Amino acid sequence: MNDIYPPLSDGDVHIWSAVLVDTEYENQPYFSLLAPNETRRADAFHFERDRQRFVCGRGIVRHVLSSYAGTPAVELSFHRTKKGKLELPGSGLAFNVAHSESRLVVAVGKTRALGVDVEWVRPLDEREGVMARFFSSAERDYVSAGHGAESSRRFFRCWTRKEAVLKAAGCGLIDGLERMDILCDGIVFDSGEPECQAGAFHLADLKLGEDWRGAVAVLGGKAPISYFTWPRN
Numbered sequence: 001m002n003d004i005y006p007p008l009s010d011g012d013v014h015i016w017s018a019v020l021v022d023t024e025y026e027n028q029p030y031f032s033l034l035a036p037n038e039t040r041r042a043d044a045f046h047f048e049r050d051r052q053r054f055v056c057g058r059g060i061v062r063h064v065l066s067s068y069a070g071t072p073a074v075e076l077s078f079h080r081t082k083k084g085k086l087e088l089p090g091s092g093l094a095f096n097v098a099h100s101e102s103r104l105v106v107a108v109g110k111t112r113a114l115g116v117d118v119e120w121v122r123p124l125d126e127r128e129g130v131m132a133r134f135f136s137s138a139e140r141d142y143v144s145a146g147h148g149a150e151s152s153r154r155f156f157r158c159w160t161r162k163e164a165v166l167k168a169a170g171c172g173l174i175d176g177l178e179r180m181d182i183l184c185d186g187i188v189f190d191s192g193e194p195e196c197q198a199g200a201f202h203l204a205d206l207k208l209g210e211d212w213r214g215a216v217a218v219l220g221g222k223a224p225i226s227y228f229t230w231p232r233n
Contacts, residue, residue: 005068011224081195133177158183162177
């Protein structure tokens with residue numbers, strides 16, 4: 001492992017945060033790391049900004065994971081599950097990736113399944129519909145008790161916690177999320193789907209600043225969380 005990277009012990013979770021750049025000039029070093037299927041995916045984006053952010057994000061993910069795995073970034077070979085979750089077979093790592101606008105978050109662990117989500121706090125026209133379908137009555141009351149921007153922060157806090165659990169379990173968006181009580185830090189979740197992992201998950205809010213809400217879910221008990229910023233000085 002590169003000595004500028006912190007050691008990762010069993011049970012630890014490392015959270016990496018980065019800003020995605022969207023110019024071809026800045027992303028040239030990242031583009032050279034992509035596998036052919038990643039290049040095809042990048043080329044499929046309609047807007048150049050989205051294409052460049054994808055290239056930047058995947059390049060950063062490769063750099064971060066390469067040091068933990070002890071493998072050059074360009075040689076990492078990802079596998080995607082039926083539900084779309086990225087894995088790195090043979091690395092001994094558990095990881096998950098999320099992005100919103102220009103913010104990228106990468107969660108890295110070892111032995112326990114984990115999921116991460118991040119959202120830029122903003123007004124959302126479809127918020128009431130989302131809450132009616134996916135939020136419990138207690139969660140709706142929690143969001144409504146906030147005023148103005150605080151209400152939006154509370155909404156995205158609930159949403160990112162739900163998404164983090166789903167991603168840790170390896171599930172897509174499913175019905176029944178209104179029965180997932182994410183206002184507490186420990187929940188038992190079983191989607192009933194054979195491809196998804198069931199069990200007790202620990203939830204934690206991420207420290208990302210007032211304009212962002214994020215969460216990480218880890219299978220098992222509470223996990224020590226450390227924060228790092230890319231690029232690491």
